[in-house]
Amino acid sequence: MFIKQIIDYLERLKQLHESLLALSKRKTEALKTNDIDGLRSCLNQERKHISAIETLEKKRIAAVKEWAANEADYEGENPTISEIIEWVDWAGRQQLKEVYDAFILVLAELKQQEVLNGDLTRQSLQFVNMSLDLLQPTIESVNYGGTSRANGPKRSVFDSQA
16 A cells, blocks of 8 residues: 555656756746846746645655554665665555656756756856946946056156256
């Protein structure tokens, strides 16, 4: 019974992460097109997804702990899914392994997509900073020569060597 519950939680987590991946791809498009409203919408939806994922993950952890407590042969406290796959009977093992493998693939793709989004965000920030630097001159560029008289040789206003 606990294995069925763990499999169900993993499938639901996979579905939520697939939805989060679709959101991440929409966020990439919003970053590429400078769609601030679309980006804001994606971020709000991401927060909701993350909250749901956290709640579901807590339930999955509780189910895994219950399985570990009720499994007579298991000696650890907090088993991983990989450890559970080793302990479960053949029918449950195959189904759990399939769901786990599919979930790992979705997580890997989501990670790649978020790395891309991070790179796009950094590039956008670099562009904004460069634009601001061009619009706001620094104090050194206000003094047309860029050097002060204190650094160079001292000259008099009147040239006395004539």
